[in-house]
Structures are given as C-alpha cells and as structure tokens.
Amino acid sequence: MTSRKIARVIIHYIWGYFVMKKLLALLLTVTLLMSVAATASAEWVRPVQTVETWDEEADFVIVGFGLAGAAAAVEAHDIDPEAKVVVLEKMPETLAGGNSIASGQTFIVPSENGVPEFKKYLEACNEPNPIPDEYLDWLVNGFAEQLPWIESVADSAGYEAGYVGGGELKWGSMVVEFDTFEGSVFDGCSAHLRAKGATFENGGVWRCFAKAAESRGIEVLYETPAVSLVQDPFTKEVSGVIARQADGTEIAIRSEKGVLLACGGYENNLQMQRDFHGMETVYTAGTPGNTGDGIKMLMQAGAQMWHMKNQTQSGGFWLGIKVPEYEATFMRNFTMAGHSWIEIDSEGERFYNESYGYHRQHMKYMEYGRYVDLPHERALPVDLIFDEKTRAAGSIASQWLSWPTTTEGYTWSNDNLAEIEKGWIIKADTIEELAQKLGRDPEKLQETIDAWNAACEAGVDEEFGRDPATMEKIDTAPYYAVSITPTLVATTGGAKRDTASRVLDWNDQPIPGLYEAGELGSYVSNLYQNGVFLSEAMLSGRTAAQTAFGGASEVGEVAAASAEPSWAGAEDGTYTATVDGMHDEIEVSITVQDGSLTAIEITGGRDSMLITDEQLEDYVGAILEAQSVNVDIISGATVDCQAIGTAIGQAFAD
Numbered sequence: 001m002t003s004r005k006i007a008r009v010i011i012h013y014i015w016g017y018f019v020m021k022k023l024l025a026l027l028l029t030v031t032l033l034m035s036v037a038a039t040a041s042a043e044w045v046r047p048v049q050t051v052e053t054w055d056e057e058a059d060f061v062i063v064g065f066g067l068a069g070a071a072a073a074v075e076a077h078d079i080d081p082e083a084k085v086v087v088l089e090k091m092p093e094t095l096a097g098g099n100s101i102a103s104g105q106t107f108i109v110p111s112e113n114g115v116p117e118f119k120k121y122l123e124a125c126n127e128p129n130p131i132p133d134e135y136l137d138w139l140v141n142g143f144a145e146q147l148p149w150i151e152s153v154a155d156s157a158g159y160e161a162g163y164v165g166g167g168e169l170k171w172g173s174m175v176v177e178f179d180t181f182e183g184s185v186f187d188g189c190s191a192h193l194r195a196k197g198a199t200f201e202n203g204g205v206w207r208c209f210a211k212a213a214e215s216r217g218i219e220v221l222y223e224t225p226a227v228s229l230v231q232d233p234f235t236k237e238v239s240g241v242i243a244r245q246a247d248g249t250e251i252a253i254r255s256e257k258g259v260l261l262a263c264g265g266y267e268n269n270l271q272m273q274r275d276f277h278g279m280e281t282v283y284t285a286g287t288p289g290n291t292g293d294g295i296k297m298l299m300q301a302g303a304q305m306w307h308m309k310n311q312t313q314s315g316g317f318w319l320g321i322k323v324p325e326y327e328a329t330f331m332r333n334f335t336m337a338g339h340s341w342i343e344i345d346s347e348g349e350r351f352y353n354e355s356y357g358y359h360r361q362h363m364k365y366m367e368y369g370r371y372v373d374l375p376h377e378r379a380l381p382v383d384l385i386f387d388e389k390t391r392a393a394g395s396i397a398s399q400w401l402s403w404p405t406t407t408e409g410y411t412w413s414n415d416n417l418a419e420i421e422k423g424w425i426i427k428a429d430t431i432e433e434l435a436q437k438l439g440r441d442p443e444k445l446q447e448t449i450d451a452w453n454a455a456c457e458a459g460v461d462e463e464f465g466r467d468p469a470t471m472e473k474i475d476t477a478p479y480y481a482v483s484i485t486p487t488l489v490a491t492t493g494g495a496k497r498d499t500a501s502r503v504l505d506w507n508d509q510p511i512p513g514l515y516e517a518g519e520l521g522s523y524v525s526n527l528y529q530n531g532v533f534l535s536e537a538m539l540s541g542r543t544a545a546q547t548a549f550g551g552a553s554e555v556g557e558v559a560a561a562s563a564e565p566s567w568a569g570a571e572d573g574t575y576t577a578t579v580d581g582m583h584d585e586i587e588v589s590i591t592v593q594d595g596s597l598t599a600i601e602i603t604g605g606r607d608s609m610l611i612t613d614e615q616l617e618d619y620v621g622a623i624l625e626a627q628s629v630n631v632d633i634i635s636g637a638t639v640d641c642q643a644i645g646t647a648i649g650q651a652f653a654d
Helices: 003-038 067-079 098-102 115-125 133-145 147-156 204-215 270-277 293-300 354-358 388-393 417-422 431-438 442-458 532-549 613-626 638-651
Strands: 056-058 060-063 085-088 107-110 159-163 188-195 219-221 226-231 238-244 250-255 259-261 318-321 341-344 364-367 370-373 382-387 426-428 479-488 502-504 510-516 573-580 585-593 596-604
Touching (some): 060 238, 060 250, 060 532, 067 085, 067 204, 098 204, 107 532, 133 147, 147 204, 341 354, 341 442, 382 388, 388 479, 426 431, 573 638, 596 613, 596 638, 613 638
Parallel strands (some): 060 259
Antiparallel strands (some): 226 238, 238 250, 341 382, 382 479
16 A cells, blocks of 8 residues: 555544544534423423533532531532532522431431341342442441441531430330341340430421531532533533522532432332332422432432332331422321321222321231231322311321421321311311312212211221221311321432442443432431431441541540439429420420429420320339430420420520
C-alpha cells in the first residue's frame, strides 16, 4: 500500500470517528428531548442528564432528610468537619422527617451473643425472596455494633437511648413479631431515643438526628427536590444533581464524593401502586412526599432494582381513614375502646375476623401456614359500622403512627364528635337511614347487623371466630359509619445495594458516585420485624458517608446520666404537666416532699385513658417505690404509661 493510500485510510477513519461522535451526540440529545417530552407531566423527576456549568459545588449531596439522610449527614460532618454537606429535602421544614417521624420509633439492637439467632430470624422473615448472605451478615453485625455511635450522636443533641416501652435499655426486652420462626428467641433489646428526662417522644429517633445535624451546621435546603441525577453517559459516574428550588428555579449542584439517595419509597404514588402491587386504591399513613422520585432516578441511572413489590408493615398494609382535608390517612385505632362495631365489604356483609386488628403483628394473620394480609383490598369499599356506645367509648383513630397526627398536628377527638361535625363520620338515626347515606342496600345492612347481634347474644362468632371479649351488640342509636381503606406506611422497593451502600447495576457492579440508604431499596423483602427499619436507616446512611469519605467518625464519650432524678432539687409542693395521651390530653399532678415523689395523680383526661384503675395503681406504685420513671411499662397500656412518665419529666424540666 502506497503512502497516499495509507493517508486516505487514516483520514477516512478519523473522519468516520468525528462523524459517528457527532451522530451519537445528536442521537443522545434527541433521545433525551423525547424522554423529557414524554415525561413532561411528571411532577418532579426527569431523565439523567449532563451539565457544562455548575451553579454550586459540595463535597457530598444527600437527597432526603429522613433518618437515613440525617444519619449520613451527621457521619459525613463528623468524618470531615470542613466538608460541605448539602441535604435536599422535598418537603417544607415543618413537614420534614420522611416516614421516620411517623413510625413507631423503635430500633432494634441484638446483643453480640444474639447475632447468630437474629440472622436466622431475618432469613426466615425474608424466606420467599432470600437476601444475599454477605449482606445479612453486614446487617445483623451492624445493628449490634452501632449502639455506641447512636448514643454518642444522641448525647450531642441532648437525647438519650432507652427501652421503647419506657425506662432504661434492657437486654431481653424485645418486641418479636413472628415467634414461631427459627431464631426468634434472640438476645437483644427494642430501643428508642428521647429527650433527656422524658419517657417517650413521638418522632424521637428522627428528631434526635435532626437536632444533631442542626447543631453541626449542616445545610438543609427545604422545598428543594432533586429532579435529575447528573451522570456521564459513558462511564455512568454520578457527579451531581439538578434540584428545583422553592421559587421554581433550577440549580446544578456538583458533588465531589457522589450523591446519596435517601428519599423513601412510592407509597403515595397510586400509579406505581397499581403497577407493582395491582392495588386499585391505597393511601399512605406516612409522608405524602414519597411519590417514587428516587426510584425513577435509580431506574434512569441503570440501577438493578429489587423488592419493588414489597409493602412494609410485615409485607402488607394497615387500616386507614382517609378524609378530604389531609393527603395521608389516619390509622384506624388498633385497640378500639368500644366493641359495638363491625366492618362490611362491598356486598354489605362481614368478611373477616375483626379481632385480627388487635394483633400487633402489623395486621397479619396466619392462613395456609403463612402470614398473609387482611383481605380489605379485595373487599373494597369497606365501611366501619358502629353505634353510640362505641362512638362515646373513645377515638376510632389512632393518635400516633399517622402523618396528620405526628407531623401536621391534628388531634382526633376522643369522643369523635368533632369529626362527625366535619362530616368525616356519617351519622344516622336508623340503620335504614345509615344505609341510604352510604349508598348501601338497607335490607342487607340490617340483615348483617341482626346476624352480628345474634352472635353477640350467643357469645360466639361461628362465622369468623371473633374474640368474644371484643363482641358487643350494635343496638344503640344514633348509628355511624366511616370508610376504611388499605393504608401503607412505606414501601421497600429500590436499587439493590452492597454492604458499602453503593447502588449496583444489573451486572452487580457499583454505579460510581451513587449511594442509597433507608426505606429506598431496603433489605426487607417480605415480612417486617419491628425496629429493623430505623436500625437499617441509621446503618445504611452512616455507611454511605463512610464509603464516600473513605473513613469513619470517632465515637465520642457519652455523658454519664445523672444518678439524681429530675425532681431531686425541687421545692416541696405539687407540680403539674399536660401531655398528649392516646386519645386526648392528660394532666398529671406530681407531689414532691423532701426530694422524693410522694404522690402521682391523673387530674385531667382520665376518661380518655385505656389503663385500668388497678393497672394505674400498680404503675404509679412502682414509680414511687423506685423513685424513678425507669420502671416496667404495664402491658396493654403502653401509651398511657409513656404519657405519665413524659409528664413527670416535663414537670421538672426547668
């Protein structure tokens, strides 16, 4: 070949390279524009993109300010206090916290000796969809080892760890969901974080980490959702995010050490619920902000997805009350104070054992040898029917675990009258009138209630086996009804991640610069054990920061708790405090003499409490004898006991 021909070949290949490069760039641009056009109606998220000019630069960007995001932010700061950590939060400051703030506030800590059995137990919980062994090892050991760090962070925020039922941490004090599973008898404790001197704090775990982040000066941009990841189309490296500010303008934020997605699931995205679960109607009891934004970004970034079908609360749902004024539901009361009520399906008939609702295994029951969901989703529309006795007995809605209550501040009235006045609860003087207002067949509804009343008289529910202790005739006018809907707190679908909290692609390789933590991509694939969510959120968030920064923070020394009770220096006299109980405010009067508690009385709201007189006497007696609020909670009266302990702490807070 002559030199001229060689030159032509070289020129040909060079020209082809540049042509192909331009064509590829054009193709990518057209594809991106088409994708944007196709998704223009999406509320937040756009396809991944590239940028030429950055508006801001940071060392680490975290999307989502729930517990996982807060834990990551705290750890990143403590590793490198000079680092610029930026947290993007979709919700306003008053509504931040994700599902962490609306949860039951339990995190689980297996002891070192309890780790092997705990692993067996989690394997059994996730048996239909096994978790990689390496991941489970990291998880259970991480849960056991992270308590000193949690206590150190809590101490820096003026918080302390204690048993979730009240009092100090006690090994062996566990809330185990599935006691028939292998490994269910493991040594550990169910823990909680609360302000020092308190017994329990609604949202305490997240509030603790939020205060720790605030005390460290970490920048949180509220009402600033991430709308797109910035990703190299060839290397797949994630180098930043595009965020939309409250005024609608967009900013490109470069992140030197990558981006952590900790922005929750898709429980408030009905289309995703239909696509992944086949559920026609479902609402969230958690944050309305969880609409699947992180899932969309992960899919667009090429992440390997897992657990997309799983709904938490033991793989299913709870029962909610949806009202027009709030986007999230109120949770139907777990322990209805009255018993003159039933639930009816679309045919106007009872359709399950309503006393399953009293089970604390997240509304699961055993059928065909497996724990399954309550049948409500297949029975819609479902109505709760009750009479005047149940109306007056106590609130039909839970005063905790519901977003409108824990975060937006609505307190459901103890006698349900305010909600009747709002039209949330339908009222009628007769069963016939109630049926007409519901659009139900009056004869069918009367027939169902007659059958129920006959079962109550006989003292046995032959059709469904409801607990006789929860059976009372519906026979006292007026009569009431409220719609019951399947309610989710969280979903665990997201990207598969490794033990370094790195997002994996479909070849099980980490996507450079992309991390994930918390509910989004949780390990939970089937049944949920109480407390693992918050434990996983803290562990995965902290791990993401450690991987990004290439190190770990030093765990500080926890200040020794004062041996003296909060009332030790108080002058003789009677002190009062008012706190939220399960159904209404409770006023507690505490008498101190010579530095000791001598009397504790409920002076307001006693009628709203479920604790019996005998239980109250035992609990108060235990506190007075021990001269400490760190005594065992009375089983079945947890919330009331926690309220009393909190009131005592508040009475002497100053």
